[in-house]
Amino acid sequence: GESVGLHLPTLSVQEGDNSIINCAYSNSASDYFIWYKQESGKGPQFIIDIRSNMDKRQGQRVTVLLNKTVKHLSLQIAATQPGDSAVYFCAEIRNQGGKLIFGQGTELSVKP
Amino acid sequence: GAVVSQHPSWVICKSGTSVKIECRSLDFQATTMFWYRQFPKQSLMLMATSNEGSKATYEQGVEKDKFLINHASLTLSTLTVTSAHPEDSSFYICSARESGTSGTQYFGPGTRLTVL
Numbered sequence: 001g002e003s004v005g006l007h008l009p010t011l012s013v014q015e016g017d018n019s020i021i022n023c024a025y026s027n028s029a030s031d032y033f034i035w036y037k038q039e040s041g042k043g044p045q046f047i048i049d050i051r052s053n054m055d056k057r058q059g060q061r062v063t064v065l066l067n068k069t070v071k072h073l074s075l076q077i078a079a080t081q082p083g084d085s086a087v088y089f090c091a092e093i094r095n096q097g098g099k100l101i102f103g104q105g106t107e108l109s110v111k112p
Numbered sequence: 113g114a115v116v117s118q119h120p121s122w123v124i125c126k127s128g129t130s131v132k133i134e135c136r137s138l139d140f141q142a143t144t145m146f147w148y149r150q151f152p153k154q155s156l157m158l159m160a161t162s163n164e165g166s167k168a169t170y171e172q173g174v175e176k177d178k179f180l181i182n183h184a185s186l187t188l189s190t191l192t193v194t195s196a197h198p199e200d201s202s203f204y205i206c207s208a209r210e211s212g213t214s215g216t217q218y219f220g221p222g223t224r225l226t227v228l
Binding site: 036045104 | 118
């Protein structure tokens with residue numbers, strides 16, 4: 001079936017380094033993508049989104065890249081901090097207003 | 113702005129009892145709310161879409177008679193787990209989308225259900 005998946009289930013980085021979290025999606029009809037951060041025991045927190053007509057979008061310390069050719073999405077976190085430790089999910093919506101489909105998640109661990 | 117709350121944050125119940133979970137949009141109106149279930153170390157799985165004033169739309173494999181959803185106002189949706197069993201133990205999360213928009217969903221903090 002169609003799904004949004006992640007390449008790596010866990011990622012460990014040193015504090016201050018940059019982090020890159022990857023996500024592959026299978027449905028070329030998806031037109032809106034969102035990255036969420038989920039801390040233990042809490043609900044997902046919106047980080048950044050990108051529409052399919054864009055290939056890059058920047059926020060505060062975060063950048064999302066979209067490569068529609070290979071159906072790949074990535075989240076880059078600059079100068080990773082201990083507070084960035086969490087599980088990160090990519091999610092897709094196949095049309096605005098549609099259902100969110102979540103990927104498997106990547107657990108980011110930041111070493112001090 | 114755009115705060116979604118859930119109550120209770122955690123609940124423990126005996127097998128066979130029913131449990132109601134509330135999802136509220138605190139500072140906006142939400143025509144559409146969503147209910148998700150998340151097992152440990154897994155992703156969020158959409159259970160159903162809750163529409164104010166109409167019946168909920170359930171995802172394939174989700175029993176509508178077991179997971180009752182009521183969306184009686186623009187700021188409140190409830191999920192009732194009926195005749196709960198240990199396998200229903202999970203983290204239940206709701207989200208809400210502001211009325212008149214088709215974009216971002218705002219998530220609640222989740223409810224941890226443990227069925228003994």
